[in-house]
Amino acid sequence: MLFNAGLEQAKALAGEMEGFLPSLGAGVWLCPAADEDSARDMLPGTELLLSLGGDGTILRAARAAAPYGVPILGVNLGRLGFITEVSPDELHQRLPGLLAREGWVEERAMLQVECLSSGGNDHSFHGLNDVVVSRGEVARVVHLKVCVDGEPLTIFKGDGVILATATGSTGYALSAGGPILYPQAREIILQPLAPHLSWRTPLVLTAEAVVEIEVVADRPAVMSLDGQVNLPLTEGDKVKACRSPHSARFLRTEPADYFYRELGRRLVDRSG
Secondary structure (H helix, E strand, C coil), X not given: CEECCCCHHHHHHHHHHHHHHXXXXXCCCCEECCCHHHHHHHXXXXXXXXEEECHHHHHHHHHHHHHXXXXXXXXXXXXXXXCCCECHHHHHHHHHHHHCCCCEEEEEEEEEEEEECCCCCCEEEEECCEEEEEECCCCCCEEEEEEECCEEEEEEEECEEEEECCCHHHCHHHHCCXXXXXXXXXXXXXXEECCCCCCCCCEEECCCCCEEEEECCCCCEEEEECCCXXXXXXXXXXXXXXXXXXXXXXXXXXXXXXXXXXXXXXXXHHHC
């Protein structure tokens, strides 16, 4: 079980579930969501991962659980809860059935991201929502050379570029004017951020696309994965992204058409 340690409600619910789950014949472990490395150590052999928090906690849960194929049940203690599934009030009632294999598993595409430093200090990640390459603390446009499948596309000049999955299409990419993809879509969205006299149209790339973004001007930039993992970039650094071999798996209790039913309400809640 992962919980948002910054929410008192999440910590209290985690303690409550620690006492309740053994009564259903289930073993249990607890870990703060921010400690993804410890969570990965506990995940082998786990059959269901409870995520107690909001969508941010879900993002951490997905990165930790995806390599092991463990399904996630999101318990919404946040504000929007676009990816979460049940409320705290429903949890006691629904858990016995879910542990008895009720519900269905929805698989969502993730991104595999490599940060290739010109200094040789490379990093590799997997993310559920998006990877953003954008300007750093200085409010000046960045110049980003973008190639798709090895072919140069353009040099974006502006605040940056978002590469988003279907899950990320309802997040930052949507705020920047991008399209919404249905949850099981495998395509990748390429969304410019505040382009200045530059390409401004979002692109929906194929599921097999490989995108390379290179910082080509001597201005500070940053790579942000899921809004939670951040690395500074300098001229010559590259970010390479494609669809991950791992998928995020979510345990669902609603009918499969839930997304379209909920979409309007969620967006109205967000705008209000």
